[in-house]
Amino acid sequence: xERSLVLIKPDAVQRGLAxxxxxxxxxxxxxxxxxxxxxxxxxxxxRHYAIHKGKAFFDDLVNFxxxxxxxxxxxxxxxxxEIIRQMMGETDPAKAYRGTIxxxxxxxIGHNLVHGSDSLENASxxxxxxxxxxxxxxxxxxxxxxxx
Ligand code: IDP
Ligand code: MG
Numbered sequence: 718x719e720r721s722l723v724l725i726k727p728d729a730v731q732r733g734l735a736x737x738x739x740x741x742x743x744x745x746x747x748x749x750x751x752x753x754x755x756x757x758x759x760x761x762x763x764r765h766y767a768i769h770k771g772k773a774f775f776d777d778l779v780n781f782x783x784x785x786x787x788x789x790x791x792x793x794x795x796x797x798x799e800i801i802r803q804m805m806g807e808t809d810p811a812k813a814y815r816g817t818i819x820x821x822x823x824x825x826i827g828h829n830l831v832h833g834s835d836s837l838e839n840a841s842x843x844x845x846x847x848x849x850x851x852x853x854x855x856x857x858x859x860x861x862x863x864x865x
Contacts, residue, residue, distance in 0.1 A: 718793050718794060718795060718797070719793065719794065719795065719796060719797040719798050719837060719840070720750065720791050720792070720793045720797060720840055720841075720844060721791070721792050721797045721798045721801050721833055721834045721840045722789065722790075722791060722832070722833070722834045722840055722843035722844050722846075722847060723738075723742065723789070723790045723791075723792055723801060723831065723832065723833050723834075724782075724787050724788070724789055724790075724831065724832035725738055725739070725787055725788035725789075725790070725830075725831060726781075726782065726787055726828075726829070726830055726831060726832060727781065727782065727784050727785035727786065727787060728781075728828045728829075728830055729822075729830040729831060730754075730785065730786055730787065730788060731785055732822075732830075734822055734830060735788055737822075738818055738830065738831055739788075739790065741804060741818065742790075742792055742801065742804065745794075745800065745804065746794060746864040747792040747793065747794040747797055747800070747801070748792065748793045748794055748858060748861070749790060749791070749792060749793075750791045750792070750793045750853050750854050750855070750856075751789075751790065751791035751844075751848045751852050751853045751854065752788065752789070752790045752791070753788070753789055753847070753848075753852070754786050754787070754788050754789075755786060755787060755789060755847075756783070756785070756786045756787075757782055757783050757787055758783060759779060759783055761846065761847075762778075762779045762782045762783050763779060764846055765782075765843060765846055766778055766779065766782070774827070777827060778827075781827060781828075789847045789848070791844055791847075791848060791853055794864075795865065797840075798833070798834055798835070798836060798837055798840055801833040801834075802833055802835060803817070804817060804818060805817060805818050805819055805831050805833050806818060806819035806820040807819065807820075808826060808829060809826040809829070810822075810823025810824055810825065810826065810828075810829050810830075811824065811825075811826070818830060818831050819831065
């Protein structure tokens with residue numbers, strides 16, 4: 718089963734949208750296997766967004782993601798990476814379809830509420846940045862036999 722790292726970003730936590738976002742992903746059938754609240758420091762932010770270093774928005778992005786606590790979650794499920802990207806919607810909420818998290822709740826690209834890994838390779842790297850092996854749970858859910 719695939720795993721993906723989701724961050725409920727500072728704007729979503731501040732706006733009281735954490736429950737709504739987690740609920741959407743849970744109701745889809747994805748399983749939470751790790752979760753924590755943390756205030757990201759600059760070092761973690763720069764490592765998490767290393768691929769964007771040098772871009773015009775990099776400093777704003779690091780300042781934003783470290784401005785207030787986030788909730789980090791590992792979701793597990795078949796095609797979890799792609800399903801979560803679809804449910805998040807386009808990076809720019811103005812272009813994101815209604816029915817997606819960003820399309821329903823966001824307006825500005827700098828305040829797009831949620832992060833989700835964009836590939837299996839990056840998911841693995843990002844999960845390792847936020848969680849130790851002991852913080853990720855292996856458990857069975859009875860309802861998985863009704864999802865798969
Ligand atoms: P993603 O979050 O949809 O994967 P990325 O291109 O990986 O989008 O960009 C990472 C984050 O950087 C975005 O979620 C957004 O918060 C921010 N970002 C991306 N492009 C811009 C921009 O042009 N202006 C301001 N912020 C941006
Ligand atoms: Mg990305």
